[in-house]
Amino acid sequence: MASSLWYFRENQEDKSMVLKHHPDKRKAAGEQIGEGDNDYFTCITKAYEILCDPVKRRAFNSIDPTFDNSVPSKSEAKENFFEVFSPVFERNARWSNKKNVPKLGDMNSSFEEVDAFYSFWYNFDSWREFSYLDEEEKEKAECRDERRWIEKQNRAARALRKKEEMNRIRTLVDNAYSCDPRIKKFKEEEKAKKEAEKKAKVEAKRKEQEAKEKQRQAELEAARLAKEKEEEEVRQQALVAKKEKEIQKKAIKKERQKLRTTCKNWNYFSDNEADCVKMMEEVEKLCDRLELASLQCLNEALTSTTREGGKAAVVKQIEEINEQIRREKEEAEARMRQATKSSEKSTTGGGGGSKNWPEDDLQLLIKAVNLFPAGTNSRYFSGLVLKALLTIFN
Template sequence: MSIVLPSGSVERFKAVGKYSTPNRRPIEPVGRYFLAHASRTLRGHTWSEFEKLEAEKNVKQIETNEDEDLGDEEQSEELLDHDPREWKTADLYAVLGLSHLRYKANEDQIRRAHRKQVLKHHPDKKSASGGLEHDSFFKIIQKAFEIMLDPIKRKQYDSVDTLKDPQPPSAKSKYDFFEVWTPIFESESRFSTKQPVPLLGKPDASKEEVDKFYNFWGKFDSWKTFEFKDEDVPDDTANRDHKRYIERKNIAARKKFKQEDNKRVIELVERAYAEDPRIKKFKEEAKKAKAAKKWDKEADSRKAAEEAAAKKAAEEAAAKKAAEEAASAKADSKKAKEAAKAAKKKNKRNIRAAAKDNDYFGDSSKQAEIDSDLELIIEKFDDVKLGEVANRLKDSDALSAKNIINDAAKELINGGSLQASYLKYFN
C-alpha cells in the first residue's frame, strides 16, 4: 500500500530530533490464555477435551462451595461399625455429618448432607473401591435421612437429642453467671411451645425484665415428646395382648420421661434464680427500701415516745422537787421518805400479786407475758396512781383485777406514758 502525501508537505517537514538507540529485550508470553494454550499443548488435549475438563473442574468447585456450610465431618470408626438394627442409639446428626448444626439444620442442608454421605458411603461405590467393611452404615444413613425429612419424626428425635446441650457447672464452682447460663437457656428455649422466649439478659437488666424471665420459665411449657424412645411394637397381629402390653408400656415410659424432664427444668431454673447476682441485688435493695419505709412510718411513734419521756422526766423532776420541799418542811423527813418508799414497794408487790393470786386470770400459759406487762405498767405509775390501783385490787376477783389493770394501762397509753405496742397481754 502506498501513501500519498499532500502537495507541498515534504517541503514543510522538519525533524525535531534524532531516533534513540534501539535496545533488545526478552519478551515472554503470560496470562490465562497463554497458560490454557500451554496446558493443551503439553497434555495433547484438543479444544473440546480441554473445555470438558474445565467444565468438570468448575462444577466440582461450585459443589464444594455450596457445601461449605456442611463442613468436612468424618464419622468415627465406632459409628461406622454401628449395628443398623440398633440405629436408634446412633447419633443421627453425626451420621449425616451435621453434628455442628444439629436441630438448626434446615431441609436444604439435610438434603445436601445426605447426598454427600451417599456419594461417600454408597455400597456400589464401596464395592468399586474394594471397601465393604462399612456397607451397613449406609442403612443408618438412609434411616437418618428419613427421620430428618419427616417433621414429626424429627421433632421426636430432637426431643431426646441433648448430647451437645450445654450443662451447668458444679454447684460450688466459681464462674461467670451470664457466660454460663445464657447458652443453657438459649438451648432449652427451643423446646418451648410459647415463642418468643425471653432472654436471660445482662447484668444491668431491670427488675421487671428479670421477673418476666423467671415467671416465664417458672411456667415453662415444653413440647418435648419421647416417642423416639418407644419400644418397637411388633407388626404381627397374632398376639394382640402382647402388642397392647408394649403400647401401654411405651405410654407409661413417655409419661415418666416427661415428668423427669419437667423436674430437670424446674431444678435448673431454681438454681439459676438462687445464683443470679441480679436477684441478690434486688433483694438487698428491697430490704433497704423496707427499712427506710419502716423508719419513716415509726417517726411519729418515736416523736410521741420522746414527748412522753420528756413529760415523764418533767413529772419526775417536779415530784422530786416537791418531795424534797416536803421533806425539808418536816422534821422527820427521812422517816416519811422511807415510809413512802416502803409503801411504794408494797403497792408494787400487791399489784404483781394480783395476777399470781388470781391464777394469772385463767391464762397461766401466758404467765411470762403478763409479768412482763405488769412490770412495764408499774414502772409508768406515779406514787399516787400506784397506791390507787393497789387499793382497787384488794379483795378483787380475777375478772375485776384484769379489768382494773386493763383500765390503768389504757389510761397510761392515752396519756402518752406508755406505748400500746410494748404490751403483749394487756390492751
C-alpha cells in the first residue's frame, strides 16, 4: 500500500513538473521559448525517451566520446606488460554481455587462469552497437521505399562499425597474447615437459633393450653352460666306457693268455704232434669267439680239474663253437641261394640286366667263404671279398 502511494505521489509530482515547464504554459506566462531542440523541455523529453527505452539506451551508451579505443602495440609492453595491458582490458570489459569478466592477472597466475582469460577474450561477446551513429533517420523518409532504403544503409554501416570493433578487440587480445611473458614461460615449460617425456621414453626403451639383451645373454650363457655340462658328461661317459673297454680288453687278453698257457702246459691234451697242432687251432678259435665271461668260466674249470677233465671242458666248448660256426655258414649259404634265385628271377623277368651265375662262379664264391669262415681273425676280410664278388657278378 505504501509503495503504491509513493508511486502515485511520484507520478503526481512528475505530472505537475510537466505542466509547469511545458512550453505552452511557459509561453502563456510570457517566457521566451527556444526553437526546436534548443528548448530544455524538448531536450529533457528526448533524454527521457532514450533512457526509458532499453534499445535506445544501449545505443546511446555505446557511443561514449570519453572512451579510449586505443590498443597498445607489441613494442609498448616489452618491459611492463601487466601495467600496459591490464587497464585496457578492464575498460573494455564494460562492453561484455557476460558478467564476471576475468582479470589479466600477474606472473603468479596459473595456466588454467591464463587459459580461461584468453579463451574468454577470444570469444568476446560485446553488446556495443552503433545505431546511434546512423546518418539517416528513417522517420524522416517520405515513403515506405525510402524508409527501407535508409534502414538498409544503416544496417550496412552498423555491421561495418561492429566488424571494426571486433577487429579492435581481436587485435588487443592478439597483441597481449604475443607479449604475455606467462605464455612464453608456459611454452618453455611445455617444451621442457615434452623433452623430459621424450627422454624418459628413450631411457625406458634403452633400459628395456638392455634388459632384453641381458636376458638373451643370460639365456645364451645358460645354454652354453648346459652344452658344456652335457659335453663334459658325454666326455666322462666316453672316458668311463673307454676305461671299461680297456679293462675288459685287458681282462679278455689276460684270460686268453691264461687259456693258451694252461693248454700249452698240458701239451694241448695230446702227445701226438698233429693233434696238438689241430688243438692249438681250436684253442685260438676259442680265444677269438668266446666272450670274457665264457673265458673266465673255462679257465676256472681248467684250474680246478685234471688234464682229462680240462680236455673234456675244452672239447665241449670247441664243439659248441663249431656248431655255432656251422649254423652261421648254413644261414649264409641260404641267404646266398635266396639272392641267386632273386637274381635269376629278375634276369628272366626283366629280359636283361644281371647275368646268371655259372656253376664255376658259385663254387669259387663258396671256396672263398670257406677259406675265410666267420669267427676267424680274417672274417672282416672275408666280408670284403664277399661284397666284391657280389658287386662283380651283379
